[in-house]
Amino acid sequence: MKLAFVVQRYGLDIAGGAEYHCRLVAEHMARHAEVEVLTTCAADYLTWANHYPEGLEVLNGIPVRRFKVKRPRDPGAFADWTDRVFRASHDPADELRWLEEQGPFSPRLVRHVARHRDDHDLFIFFSYRYYPTYHGLAAVRDKALLVPTCEEDGIYRLSIFPPLFRVPRAIVYNSVEERALIETVSDNQDVPGDVVGVGSALPEALDAEGFRRRSGLTGTYALYVGRIDENKGCRQLFEFFRRYRAETGSRLQLALIGKAVIEIPPDAGIVHLGFLSDEEKWNALAACDLLVMPSRLESLSMVTLEAWWAQRPVLVNGKCEVLRGQTRRANAGLYYTSYEEFREALALLESDAVLRSHLGKNGRKYFDSHYTWDIVESKYLSLIARASQIARAPDAGPARSKGDAASVS
Amino acid sequence: MTFEIKSDDVDVDAIMRMIRKRIEEKKQGLYTDEEIREIAEHRLDAVLDAHEFNSDFISDFRSQPGRWNYHFGPETIYRSSRGGVGGILEGIRRVLRPLQKLFWNPNPMIAALSRQSDLNTYYVHLLHNLAVEITRLNLEVQDLKNRNLQLQGRLEFQARREKTLEEMVVYREDSGVKAGGGGKPGAGGGGAAGNEPA
Numbered sequence: 001m002k003l004a005f006v007v008q009r010y011g012l013d014i015a016g017g018a019e020y021h022c023r024l025v026a027e028h029m030a031r032h033a034e035v036e037v038l039t040t041c042a043a044d045y046l047t048w049a050n051h052y053p054e055g056l057e058v059l060n061g062i063p064v065r066r067f068k069v070k071r072p073r074d075p076g077a078f079a080d081w082t083d084r085v086f087r088a089s090h091d092p093a094d095e096l097r098w099l100e101e102q103g104p105f106s107p108r109l110v111r112h113v114a115r116h117r118d119d120h121d122l123f124i125f126f127s128y129r130y131y132p133t134y135h136g137l138a139a140v141r142d143k144a145l146l147v148p149t150c151e152e153d154g155i156y157r158l159s160i161f162p163p164l165f166r167v168p169r170a171i172v173y174n175s176v177e178e179r180a181l182i183e184t185v186s187d188n189q190d191v192p193g194d195v196v197g198v199g200s201a202l203p204e205a206l207d208a209e210g211f212r213r214r215s216g217l218t219g220t221y222a223l224y225v226g227r228i229d230e231n232k233g234c235r236q237l238f239e240f241f242r243r244y245r246a247e248t249g250s251r252l253q254l255a256l257i258g259k260a261v262i263e264i265p266p267d268a269g270i271v272h273l274g275f276l277s278d279e280e281k282w283n284a285l286a287a288c289d290l291l292v293m294p295s296r297l298e299s300l301s302m303v304t305l306e307a308w309w310a311q312r313p314v315l316v317n318g319k320c321e322v323l324r325g326q327t328r329r330a331n332a333g334l335y336y337t338s339y340e341e342f343r344e345a346l347a348l349l350e351s352d353a354v355l356r357s358h359l360g361k362n363g364r365k366y367f368d369s370h371y372t373w374d375i376v377e378s379k380y381l382s383l384i385a386r387a388s389q390i391a392r393a394p395d396a397g398p399a400r401s402k403g404d405a406a407s408v409s
Numbered sequence: 410m411t412f413e414i415k416s417d418d419v420d421v422d423a424i425m426r427m428i429r430k431r432i433e434e435k436k437q438g439l440y441t442d443e444e445i446r447e448i449a450e451h452r453l454d455a456v457l458d459a460h461e462f463n464s465d466f467i468s469d470f471r472s473q474p475g476r477w478n479y480h481f482g483p484e485t486i487y488r489s490s491r492g493g494v495g496g497i498l499e500g501i502r503r504v505l506r507p508l509q510k511l512f513w514n515p516n517p518m519i520a521a522l523s524r525q526s527d528l529n530t531y532y533v534h535l536l537h538n539l540a541v542e543i544t545r546l547n548l549e550v551q552d553l554k555n556r557n558l559q560l561q562g563r564l565e566f567q568a569r570r571e572k573t574l575e576e577m578v579v580y581r582e583d584s585g586v587k588a589g590g591g592g593k594p595g596a597g598g599g600g601a602a603g604n605e606p607a
Binding site for chain 1: 419420421422424425428429431432435472473474475479480490491492495
């Protein structure tokens with residue numbers, strides 16, 4: 001079987017959620033099928049400027065074919081079009097223009113997908129919201145499998161997207177909440193799908209003590225891993241955490257791992273450790289007392305799953321349906337929707353080591369029963385088999401039977 | 410706050426319920442800013458509903474200003490929404506722009522409409538913020554009224570207590586005269602008693 005993974009960016013140095021997710025899945029599916037990745041030359045998700053050379057290269061044994069981005073994103077034009085499609089009356093043509101302005105605008109990639117549709121048995125598209133997925137999926141609709149990585153940001157409500165969710169032969173969801181969201185907006189219940197998520201590159205061993213020595217973190221500490229950005233809820237986290245320490249007299253520290261996009265307030269309780277290697281990130285997870293995930297927009301938080309594998313409880317933003325739902329199902333952490341809840345939940349987690357231990361163990365059980373690679377791979381294989389059957393008999397496909405495939409250009 | 414953890418029997422929902430209960434207890438009738446905002450919006454909704462407005466007006470206004478207001482920039486009058494053809498049309502308009510400026514000057518109109526659009530947004534936010542502030546003041550007044558009633562109750566209770574205590578003192582003074590023969594405690598009453606004839 002030949003599988004083509006289509007994604008907006010791809011590289012060993014790209015830490016973005018959907019892109020990293022795609023790389024992990026592609027590398028694992030290479031054990032079961034002949035895999036090729038089709039992507040752009042972009043590395044930066046803000047500009048989509050060409051960075052990697054065009055053509056074929058091999059990364060971790062996976063052939064990666066890159067195509068140039070025709071023009072980088074013009075931030076002014078993109079802001080104008082965003083304003084227009086989200087705040088003013090507009091038509092679907094405006095939304096398609098917004099899609100182009102958002103980037104990565106790579107018609108070459110889409111043309112390649114269309115021309116080489118017979119070279120692959122299935123095309124697996126990552127992230128519904130980008131140009132390559134929207135137009136590429138339409139070009140090979142009877143051979144397409146979609147991993148939407150949809151968040152509650154309202155983009156999925158634009159009129160061009162609900163028909164897109166009815167087109168693929170199967171959909172790989174990241175969470176129960178994401179599936180409900182997409183099914184509600186697109187009425188695509190007859191498109192085969194499953195909640196799969198993604199596994200992790202698990203470490204051989206953990207060195208919690210060594211990490212504490214190296215980082216100088218001696219007492220209890222909460223950990224945040226990811227881009228330190230307002231969109232990830234970090235500004236609110238800093239505000240809540242500083243207020244928590246001031247009000248309660250707690251000596252809990254907040255350690256941050258990741259690139260800082262916003263200013264980190266100078267505070268004795270907040271320690272920025274910078275960008276760490278994967279190995280050191282795992283050690284930090286093993287050494288921490290809890291993980292904090294303040295993001296309101298997540299389709300799947302890999303670091304939350306990794307914390308659970310390391311048997312650490314989490315404190316998540318309860319306004320994110322996905323995080324709250326997973327935390328409740330896993331019984332492996334607490335959540336907050338206001339400062340008061342943040343303060344009480346954090347105080348409880350900080351003071352009660354037994355509770356932390358039980359929540360951490362529950363997290364590990366949840367991870368082992370849903371997110372090991374054996375489980376993830378078998379779910380992908382099962383969906384691929386179903387999608388292939390439908391692909392061989394395209395007229396029986398759900399999108400055509402509903403008669404709305406034509407609405408996706 | 411302590412929770413009893415029975416082996417693996419941790420229930421996140423139960424813990425969250427206890428956390429919320431504890432927050433309620435701590436607040437004791439005080440509202441957070443967020444709650445005041447919510448209440449304010451509810452009250453605004455009620456007013457707007459009566460006039461057949463969208464019950465979610467303020468959030469709707471924020472998320473869809475195009476429905477309630479208009480966006481007007483220097484390029485608005487030259488734009489087209491006809492896709493590819495529109496692009497050509499916009500190009501032609503751009504070329505002819507200097508020519509049409511010979512007949513009239515659109516700049517004052519663009520400036521006025523653009524300013525009006527901004528003003529509309531400011532007015533809506535101003536009215537909304539006023540509604541929030543009025544609600545906050547209403548709640549404060551309500552709270553002060555309650556406290557006033559409580560204080561009045563306490564004052565009445567203290568007045569009654571004071572009166573009762575005064576009456577008791579008078580009563581004890583009266584009974585002391587009868588029992589002690591007028592001698593003040595510790596003032597050598599024993600000696601006086603010793604002077605009593607046997």
